[in-house]
Amino acid sequence: MAIEVRIPTILRTYTDGAKSVTGSGGSLAELIEDLEANHPGIKDRLIEGEDLRRFVNVYVNDEDVRFTGGLETSLSDGDQVTVLPAVAGG
Amino acid sequence: MLVIDRATYDAIVTHAKRDHPDEACGIVAGPEGSDRAERFVPMVNAAGSPTFYEFDSTELLGLYKEMWANDEEPVVVYHSHTATEAYPSRTDIGLASEPGAHYVLVSTREHGNSDGPVEFRSFRIVDGEVTEEEVSVVDHLPELV
Numbered sequence: 001m002a003i004e005v006r007i008p009t010i011l012r013t014y015t016d017g018a019k020s021v022t023g024s025g026g027s028l029a030e031l032i033e034d035l036e037a038n039h040p041g042i043k044d045r046l047i048e049g050e051d052l053r054r055f056v057n058v059y060v061n062d063e064d065v066r067f068t069g070g071l072e073t074s075l076s077d078g079d080q081v082t083v084l085p086a087v088a089g090g
Numbered sequence: 091m092l093v094i095d096r097a098t099y100d101a102i103v104t105h106a107k108r109d110h111p112d113e114a115c116g117i118v119a120g121p122e123g124s125d126r127a128e129r130f131v132p133m134v135n136a137a138g139s140p141t142f143y144e145f146d147s148t149e150l151l152g153l154y155k156e157m158w159a160n161d162e163e164p165v166v167v168y169h170s171h172t173a174t175e176a177y178p179s180r181t182d183i184g185l186a187s188e189p190g191a192h193y194v195l196v197s198t199r200e201h202g203n204s205d206g207p208v209e210f211r212s213f214r215i216v217d218g219e220v221t222e223e224e225v226s227v228v229d230h231l232p233e234l235v
Binding site: 009055057059062066084085086088089 | 115117133137141142143144145148150154163164167169178180181182185186188189190
């Protein structure tokens with residue numbers, strides 16, 4: 001099951017510079033485990049404790065996963081996942 | 091050094107003054123790898139706050155998809171401080187996630203919504219390290235060779 005994951009500039013140190021990588025999983029949580037297996041260290045940049053980091057946005061087919069079940073969001077073959085750090089500050 | 095044309099500089103300042111006392115934010119996009127701040131894109135501060143800014147997550151995705159389609163990147167990421175100096179706050183430093191961008195800070199603390207000079211400063215923020223850089227305002231960006 002192939003899911004394309006778009007990687008933001010700041011996380012490309014984990015993907016040898018690749019702008020997108022392929023992963024698999026039936027849910028976002030499983031996909032992140034799969035990414036971690038191939039790109040060690042990336043999980044910690046996405047997840048804090050049991051949840052997505054507050055200032056990391058993840059979209060499945062253009063939908064912010066915060067509105068679709070967070071890490072439990074289900075995935076299917078051909079889905080496109082995009083990771084974007086928030087543009088935010090004080 | 092940040093090289094910015096007068097019209098874009100003025101547009102950033104105007105946006106900051108208009109949104110005062112809330113923080114204003116946006117980017118200036120340019121062709122990937124060019125370091126040319128060409129396309130001014132003001133964004134809504136979804137936080138609507140005098141002490142915080144954040145792009146709306148759906149608008150953020152739309153913006154990046156547009157840039158990817160155009161082979162662009164954020165050359166400048168700007169926001170305003172409305173009660174403090176134009177220097178990155180600890181939050182700004184902690185959340186800075188575009189190591190290639192010029193982070194522009196504008197402070198409207200002196201004149202608010204009114205005419206009058208503002209502080210306009212530019213920084214690189216990489217791995218938590220802040221480096222201020224010179225800002226060169228030009229009439230037009232240099233011609234492409």
